[in-house]
Amino acid sequence: xxxxxxxxxxxxxxxxxxxxxxxxxxxxxxxxxxxxxxxxxxxxxxxxxxxxxxxxxxxxxxxxxxxxxxxxxxxxxxxxxxxxxxxxxxxxxxxxxxxxxxxxxxxxxxxxxxxxxxxxxxxxxxxxxxxxxxxxxxxxxxxxxxxxxxxxxxxxxxxxxxxxxxxxxxxxxxxxxxxxxxxxxxxxxxxxxxxxxxxxxxxxxxxxxxxxxxxxxxxxxxxxxxxxxxxxxxxxxxxxxxxxxxxxxxxxxxxxxxxxxxxxxxxxxxxxxxxxxxxxxxxxxxxxxxxxxxxxxxxxxxxxxxxxxxxxxxxxxxxxxxxxxxxxxxxxxxxxxxxxxxxxxxxxxxxxxxxxxxxxxxxxxxxxxxxxxx
Amino acid sequence: xxxxxxxxxxxxxxxxxxxxxxxxxxxxxxxxxxxxxxxxxxxxxxxxxxxxxxxxxxxxxxxxxxxxxxxxxxxxxxxxxxxxxxxxxxxxxxxxxxxxxxxxxxxxxxxxxxxxxxxxxxxxxxxxxxxxxxxxxxxxxxxxxxxxxxxxxxxxxxxxxxxxxxxxxxxx
Numbered sequence: 001x002x003x004x005x006x007x008x009x010x011x012x013x014x015x016x017x018x019x020x021x022x023x024x025x026x027x028x029x030x031x032x033x034x035x036x037x038x039x040x041x042x043x044x045x046x047x048x049x050x051x052x053x054x055x056x057x058x059x060x061x062x063x064x065x066x067x068x069x070x071x072x073x074x075x076x077x078x079x080x081x082x083x084x085x086x087x088x089x090x091x092x093x094x095x096x097x098x099x100x101x102x103x104x105x106x107x108x109x110x111x112x113x114x115x116x117x118x119x120x121x122x123x124x125x126x127x128x129x130x131x132x133x134x135x136x137x138x139x140x141x142x143x144x145x146x147x148x149x150x151x152x153x154x155x156x157x158x159x160x161x162x163x164x165x166x167x168x169x170x171x172x173x174x175x176x177x178x179x180x181x182x183x184x185x186x187x188x189x190x191x192x193x194x195x196x197x198x199x200x201x202x203x204x205x206x207x208x209x210x211x212x213x214x215x216x217x218x219x220x221x222x223x224x225x226x227x228x229x230x231x232x233x234x235x236x237x238x239x240x241x242x243x244x245x246x247x248x249x250x251x252x253x254x255x256x257x258x259x260x261x262x263x264x265x266x267x268x269x270x271x272x273x274x275x276x277x278x279x280x281x282x283x284x285x286x287x288x289x290x291x292x293x294x295x296x297x298x299x300x301x302x303x304x305x306x307x308x309x310x311x312x313x314x315x316x317x318x319x320x321x322x323x324x325x326x327x328x329x330x331x332x333x334x335x336x337x338x339x340x341x342x343x344x345x346x347x348x349x350x351x352x353x354x355x356x357x358x359x360x361x362x363x364x365x366x367x368x369x370x371x372x373x374x
Numbered sequence: 375x376x377x378x379x380x381x382x383x384x385x386x387x388x389x390x391x392x393x394x395x396x397x398x399x400x401x402x403x404x405x406x407x408x409x410x411x412x413x414x415x416x417x418x419x420x421x422x423x424x425x426x427x428x429x430x431x432x433x434x435x436x437x438x439x440x441x442x443x444x445x446x447x448x449x450x451x452x453x454x455x456x457x458x459x460x461x462x463x464x465x466x467x468x469x470x471x472x473x474x475x476x477x478x479x480x481x482x483x484x485x486x487x488x489x490x491x492x493x494x495x496x497x498x499x500x501x502x503x504x505x506x507x508x509x510x511x512x513x514x515x516x517x518x519x520x521x522x523x524x525x526x527x528x529x530x531x532x533x534x535x536x537x538x539x540x541x542x543x544x545x546x
Contacts, residue, residue, distance in 0.1 A: 150526045160489050167455035177460045183500065184453065184493035 004312035005117045006341050008077040008084070010050060014069035016042040023370055026361035029337050032345045033352040034365030040345035043365075044120065044318045047343065050076030050087055051117040051314075052142075053099060053109045057125060062093040071095075080117060081311050087112075110156075116146025116306055120316045121299040128298060129282055129291040133229075133272035140273055143302050144199050147310045154195040161189035162264050170262040179255070186251050189267075194243045196268045197230065201240070203305070204228045204273065210304040214297035215277065217331050218324065220290060223278035224297065231270035289323065296320055300335070307340070315342040321351055333358070401472070403448040403465055404430040413437075413446060420444045425482040426469065426498060428452050428491060432484060444482070447472065452490040453497060461497060469498070473506060480507045487513050 011022040017039045032040050041057070045064065048056045055064055065072045071092035078085050089112075090098040099105070099112040106112040127135040144151040165185040171177035208226050215224030230236055238246045250266070258264055275282040275294050282294045299315075306313050315336055321329045321344065329351070336342040337358065346352060356362050364371045398404070399411035406414075413419060413433075423444030427433060430448050449464040472478065483498055485491035499508045514532035515524055524532075 150530060153527050157489060164455050164489070164493070171455055171458075171460065177455070180500070181453070181455075181461055181497065184496035185455075187496055188489055188492055 002081045002311040003079070004307075004340050005114075005314050006079040007047060007050075007314055008079065009075075010043070010047055010077075011073075011075040012043070012046045013073040014066040015046055015064055015072040015074065016066060018042055018046075019066065021370055023363065025341070025343070027341055028339075029333070029355060029358065029360035030341070030343045031352055031355040031360050031362045032343060032365060033349070033362060034345075034347065036347050038365045038367070040347075040365055041122065041318050044122065044316045044343065044345060046074045047076065047314070047316055048118055048120050049089055050074045051078065051114050053089055053097065053113045056120045056122050061091050061097075064091060065093060078114075078117065080114060110152070114146075115142045116310050116313055118314045118316055119299050119302050119306070120318070121296055121320050122318045123292055123295075123320065126288075126291045126295050129275055129286065129295045130284070133270070136273040136275075137269075137271055139298075139302075140200060140203060143305065144203055146313075147306060148199045148203070150195070151199050154192045154199075158189060158192040158196055158268065161185050161192060162267070162269055165189065166263045169259050169264070173259050173262050179259075182255065186248075190244055190247050190251065193247055193268050194240075197235065197243060197271075198240050200228055200268070200271065206309075207298075207301045207305055210301035211297055214300045215294060218293045218297055218328055220293040220297060221277045223276075224294070225274075225276040226298075226301075227274035227276065229272040229274050231268065231272075232266040292323065296332075300332075303340070312340040315340060317342065317344045319345055319347070321346060322348055330354075398448075402446045403450065403468070404433055404446055418443075421476045422479045423482065424469070424472065424476075424478050424480075425484050426495075427484050428486055428494070432486075436484065442482070444480075449485070449494065452485055452488070452494040454490045464494070466498060466501065470501060473502060478506055480509060482509050482511070484511045487511075 006027055007025050009022060009024045011020075012018045013020050017037075021043075023043070032043060034040055045055050045057055048054075049064075055061065058064065071090050073088065073090040076087045078087055086102050088100045088103075092098075097109065099107075099109070101112065128139045129136075141151075141155060145155070165182065168177055168181055168185065172179055172182065204226050211226050212222070212224040216222045228236075232250060234250070235243070235246065247267075254265065275298065277286070277290065277294070280286065280290075282290055286294060296317075299317075303313060303315055317332075317336075321332060324332065333354065336344075337360075344351070344355075352362050352364075395407050396405050397407075399406035399414055400409050401414045402411060404411045404413070406412075408415070420443050423442075424447050425436060425442055425444055426447045426449060427436075428449055428451055433446050433448075436442050436446075447465070447469050449466065449469070451459055451464055453459055453461065453464065473481065481498070481502060483495040485494045495510055499510075502508055512535050513528070514535055515521065515528065521529070
């Protein structure tokens with residue numbers, strides 16, 4: 001296995017409630033303990049931004065800038081498979097993001113972000129379970145971008161082909177272009193679609209075991225199941241080596257409908273990931289508690305997967321333990337204490353106490369100050 | 375700002391003169407000072423082989439190799455429906471006319487290795503009928519570089535485009 005990811009220190013400036021803070025982080029378990037509203041989640045957000053460049057809490061980035069400040073900034077000292085890097089990202093409303101690695105500016109977010117470095121669990125954001133299919137696709141895609149050679153290229157190429165084809169479908173519908181012009185885009189789209197489907201199938205199959213074990217271990221029952229719901233659904237039973245021919249077939253067949261709608265109505269850009277517990281579709285029918293458990297189980301399954309195929313990611317668990325009973329809480333703490341770096345936030349002094357009894361680093365946060373304990 | 379004013383005048387003059395004198399070659403649509411560009415006007419070039427490029431700037435690197443003795447055809451871009459560029463906006467009809475009139479035997483499609491360039495190549499290959507051989511520039515590993523430093527996409531394409539070294543003869 002490759003060296004695990006590890007954050008040495010994170011500094012924030014004008015991020016949400018934080019004016020300025022710097023935290024040095026130990027390699028194993030780090031517990032951030034403090035009352036609600038003290039800024040614990042903002043530190044999880046800062047670490048996520050330092051790796052991925054985007055907030056796990058919001059897509060309206062102006063929200064992250066402290067009230068009255070001009071720009072928010074995060075600096076992260078991060079160890080990864082390529083060695084230690086000093087990463088920085090600044091965000092100012094209307095001016096956008098500025099990123100750098102070791103003081104050298106990086107323009108493209110795709111080049112700057114390290115998708116396999118962190119996994120985040122934020123209980124208020126259960127989008128990976130109950131959100132739209134796009135949220136689950138993005139979650140799975142991020143895993144594959146970090147682990148499947150060529151996935152990022154296949155995925156961005158496929159998106160480009162779909163955009164070009166959709167633009168062309170619009171022009172065909174209005175009579176500005178001929179149907180014959182569609183083929184060159186479809187010819188390029190199909191092998192990329194096949195690559196994406198194969199990767200997603202493999203990942204779902206590899207995640208199934210860990211997901212089932214984690215769901216059971218967290219009290220979600222023994223029948224946890226992950227499924228790729230492909231678009232069109234008829235692809236479900238098509239073997240990998242027959243995908244190309246079948247997809248070519250349905251693209252031809254569905255052209256008239258696609259032209260009518262002026263968009264590509266089916267394909268991996270419409271896939272979904274099904275999360276089930278027995279016959280219960282957790283996406284739509286799960287209770288809030290069941291959905292939380294499923295999201296946590298999926299996050300932990302992603303961690304196991306990345307640890308196996310790439311490098312162990314940093315796990316960021318925001319308030320993940322509060323609703324678990326002491327036995328399950330102990331199981332999670334035990335599992336995350338096996339080598340990788342994990343940050344857990346909690347408002348519960350009992351969790352801080354358990355962690356301190358172990359060898360964890362405990363940081364107490366109150367009134368915009370950080371104090372080390374234990 | 376430090377240069378003498380006369381030099382600025384010379385430079386401006388040269389630019390004006392260039393834009394006045396240059397026009398598209400009536401045959402290949404590259405830059406020309408006369409009716410035909412120097413390459414189209416050269417009787418030693420093989421008119422039955424045409425290399426298709428997106429822009430005139432792509433001709434220079436190909437000429438620099440001295441490996442190509444045919445003529446060129448400049449499309450004026452690549453298909454891109456997002457930007458409103460359809461087949462009608464490129465000089466594809468003109469290319470098809472040249473192929474028929476000159477009895478072209480081989481068409482070397484040297485559009486860029488981007489998705490738009492690839493789509494353009496596929497579209498042209500589909501439009502060309504008859505006995506014309508349509509070839510595409512190979513993409514693969516840079517000469518003199520180590521395999522271990524190449525990106526996955528390039529190595530993948532090089533693998534797909536691998537050629538046989540023993541058995542069937544390859545190449546011309």
